[in-house]
Amino acid sequence: MTVLAEALKDLDEKKVYQLVEEKIKSGTSPLEIIAECNAGMVGVGELFSSGQYFLSQLIFSAEIFKNVMNMLEPLMPKSESDGSAGKVVIGTVKGDIHDIGKNIVVNLLRGSGFEVIDLGVDVPAEKFVEALRETGARVLGLSALLNFTYPEMKTVVEAVTEAGLRDKVTIIIGGAPCNEQVRQFTGADYYAEDAVAGVNICKKVYS
Ligand code: B12
The missing domain is CATH 1.10.1240.10 (Methionine synthase domain)
Structure with missing residues (x-):
């Protein structure tokens, strides 16, 4: 250390x-x-x-x-961009109020020219779906730091599927408990080990 x-x-x-x-x-x-x-x-x-x-x-x-x-x-990197790099909906899932890591991701995304719709913490699945519908964002970022809230990420992925948006939206999960196993469990497309990895995935989606 x-x-x-x-x-x-x-x-x-x-x-x-x-x-x-x-x-x-x-x-x-x-x-x-x-x-x-x-x-x-x-x-x-x-x-x-x-x-x-x-x-x-x-x-x-x-x-x-x-x-x-x-x-x-x-x-922190600043961008003159008006959000033209793409739109990203992000939030910490229901039951979880950790937001330090998510906020770093939000800052970096904005600094890279993305328009970020930050729904905050303790966000229920339907709010994510609503925001995706309203904004047409093609990326959804979910944060969870607790073992008992990561299943909520699966609930969100399922809600996106039920809303008929799954094939239009790339879902990235992040936060301490996330790894390849958790990604598979939730049905998300990617997991990001850190904020930079998350931003790179967003860039790939919109490239
Ligand atoms: C600070 C902290 C808190 C603060 C949070 C303040 C805040 N505004 O966020 C407070 C005090 C509120 C808190 C509360 C609790 N906490 Co807490 N907390 C922590 C601690 C020490 C640090 C978390 C942190 O901010 N890290 C720094 C940031 C920068 O790292 P990060 O979040 O991992 O984010 C990085 C990446 O993961 C990634 N990332 C994160 N999200 C996303 C999302 C996307 C889309 C992408 C791409 C990337 C990404 O990018 C970031 C930058 O690289 C962790 C310890 C740990 N190991 O993480 C425990 C920890 C997460 N907490 C824990 C616990 C148990 C709790 C409580 C249940 C305690 C209690 N008894 O009340 C409550 C739960 C409250 C709730 N319902 O959410 C446990 C969870 C255990 C578990 N595995 O389930 C941990 C691991 C501590 C421990 N070892 O016991 N906590």
């Missing part, structure tokens, strides 16, 4: 900001900084599941991460 990841895992707020500041000054890419922080968050999660951290510490880690994202905001 890097020093920055370690500092985030330890919830050493000041040290995290100081290290991020130094990395920004030395020209480290924001995506690299995010990846290091991500590793720190996984560490926080492990301490939580082993009972060494409580919910308050989980919340605090999210606060620190959000502040880091604010520091990185001016460095």
Whole structure:
């Protein structure tokens, strides 16, 4: 684990900001900084599941991460595009309120010229279907961080199929529990290991 990841895992707020500041000054890419922080968050999660951290510490880690994202905001890729790269509907599925990772995906997509319809968190299947119908988006991104909410992604895929939209929409899933097995279970087209992989899939769909 890097020093920055370690500092985030330890919830050493000041040290995290100081290290991020130094990395920004030395020209480290924001995506690299995010990846290091991500590793720190996984560490926080492990301490939580082993009972060494409580919910308050989980919340605090999210606060620190959000502040880091604010520091990185001016460095994130910007695009003058009017959304002409394509439309993407995205949201965190019903029962799940984790949105830090999803928000990174949203920022990167917008920075790459996509029009993003961000439905937020705890989104029921019918909302996704409604947004796909209204916007004609050809990509749907689903985020889930909990083992017990990833089956909800399958429910969304089924709802898209029932609405007769399945052959028009590419579905990408993302978030900590996602892997090839989960993709197969849900019936989604792709799973993305990180935000950059997700953006690349969207580019492929609209190319
Ligand atoms: C911060 C955090 C919280 C915060 C969330 C704040 C917020 N606004 O998001 C709070 C405190 C609210 C929270 C609550 C809970 N949490 Co929580 N949380 C975390 C933690 C520590 C970090 C998550 C995070 O933000 N990571 C950083 C981001 C950048 O990473 P990411 O989300 O994975 O996203 C990246 C990729 O996955 C990808 N990606 C993500 N989504 C998508 C979508 C698409 C379309 C694409 C293309 C890509 C993509 O792109 C991102 C950037 O590369 C994780 C630990 C972990 N291992 O992830 C636990 C964790 C997810 N939480 C956990 C638990 C248990 C809970 C609670 C149930 C705790 C409780 N008892 O109440 C609640 C559930 C609330 C709910 N109903 O959703 C467990 C889940 C266990 C499991 N496997 O089911 C974890 C794994 C911790 C653990 N090890 O025990 N949590």
